[in-house]
Amino acid sequence: MSIEVRVPTLGESVSEATIATWYKAVGDAVAVDEMLCELETDKVTVEVPAPAAGVLSEIIAAEGETVGVDALLAMISEGAGAAATPAKEAPEAKAAEPAPAAEAAATGKAGEDAPAAKKAMAEAGLTADQVQGSGRDGRVMKEDVQKAVASGAGASAPAAAPAAPVSVPRGPVNGDDAAREERVKMTRLRQTIARRLKDAQNTAAILTTYNEVDMTEVMELRKTYKDQFEKKHGVRLGFMSFFTKACCHALKEVPEVNAEIDGTDVVYKNFVHMGVAAGTPQGLVVPVIRDVDAMSFAEIEKAIAEKGKRARDGKLTMAEMQGGTFTISNGGVYGSLMSSPILNPPQSGILGMHKIQDRPMAINGEIVIRPMMYLALSYDHRIVDGKGAVTFLVRVKEALEDPRRLLMDL
Structure with missing residues (x-):
């Protein structure tokens, strides 16, 4: 059958x-x-x-x-x-040829390794024999490669023999540039990212407004309570929960930033499903945290940590990346000082966070050094006016510079 x-x-x-x-x-x-x-x-x-x-x-x-x-x-x-089954096989057959399970035990592998793991091993200079797989059938996963690198698995590997010198022509010689190029087909994820971002530019009237925020109060608050927070909730207190809370607070006052256009209708969302952009080896993905406006700081931090790990491991489901109403993108983790994020359609707003950098600021007539961050709000000008966009960004700035406003709903 x-x-x-x-x-x-x-x-x-x-x-x-x-x-x-x-x-x-x-x-x-x-x-x-x-x-x-x-x-x-x-x-x-x-x-x-x-x-x-x-x-x-x-x-x-x-x-x-x-x-x-x-x-x-x-x-x-x-x-x-x-x-x-092995129990029904003839003894001589067993002796003549090892069972697949035995081969897997001997080699530590019963299936091919995950594509992301292969790429990570190549980048780290490791072979499959140097990595203990934790996936199904002994497959090597990306996190296994990371553990092997952290434990210094590659240190014991014999040094590779130096490759014979290869003469590479400088500049175009007889039109042979094509021979020195590598052509790799775009993954479906990368094709989709390219198409959706270009569609957003072609469809929405994207405009970006900027502001800067003094992170002194948030950093002091985090420094004061981070140990107690982690001890009680089992998760680190980061900056993302503050920004998420501040955005939810601002979206209540400027609901059009949390809305979308459907034909000739404007659909206002009385909830916040926050998309959190995350970079992975396969490309940019945006997992969605649902009803984030009803979550506590600890719940937000746990959700962000869990979604981020699933994104890096390539285990996000389709449902986890659908239905977002607003997005936060943190380019600051890569060192970005300022950027203009592109909308994630059909959403009407995306907030870009950037690197925190000490800068001289004039405070009460005196020059002082403060940890400053540039903020960027890209929005769809078809539905969000300049006044609404600026108001939204100012409310986020005020909430972060005085976090007590979040508690008082001001």
Whole structure:
């Protein structure tokens, strides 16, 4: 009996995917729910498990192919060969050829490593044998590579023999530039990022307004309570919860920044689903924290930490990246001093945070050094007027420079 393996439901607005990696080959035995392949969609990576135990008899969609929802990927045969177990095998067969499980135990691997892990190993100069996999079937995950690097796994590796010198021509010689180029197909995620950002520029009337905030009070408050906060709640007190709270406070006064345009209608949201932009090895993703306006500082910090980890591990689901009403992007973690963020459609506003830098400021007629941060609000001028945008940014600034305003709802 043959069992079909089909593309699972990919999520709202996603109709196709690309076969990223096959972890099983034709003729391999598979167990129920064992991962067969990985699909790359516009937003997330989807694992396809085996629907039944048996032998993978046919692969219909090869790596790199684009497939639609419910498309046929492979066939699994259920039969005498598929039902055979090590307990029923003849002793001489066992002696002649080690079982796959034994091979996996000997090598520490039973399936191919995750694509992100392969890239990380290449960058760190590690081989698969130097990394202990923690994924399904002993697969090496990206975090395993990070642990190996932290423990100095690469230190014991023998030094590679120096490569023979290669003469590389300088500048265009006889039109051979193409021979020195590398052409790599864009991932579906990168294609989607490019398309959506360009669509935002073509559709929305994007304008950016700037301000700066004195971070003295927030930094003092954080310094005073961070140890108690972490001891009680089990999570570090960062700056993101302050900015999230300040934005929720400002959105109440300027609701159009939290709205969206639907045809000729303006849809006002009486809630805040906050998108938090996060950079990953695969590209920029924006997980959404729902009803963040009803959360405490501790709940916000826990949610941001959890979403960030899932984003870096490539384990975000489609539902976790949909439905956002406003977005915060923190380019400051990479050292950005100022930027103009692009809207995440159909949202009408995005706040850009930047690097905190000591600068001389005139305070009460005196020059003092203060930790300052530039803020940037990009907004859709079709729905948000300049007055509303400036008011929003000023309210965020006031709340951060005097956090007591958040407690007093001022």
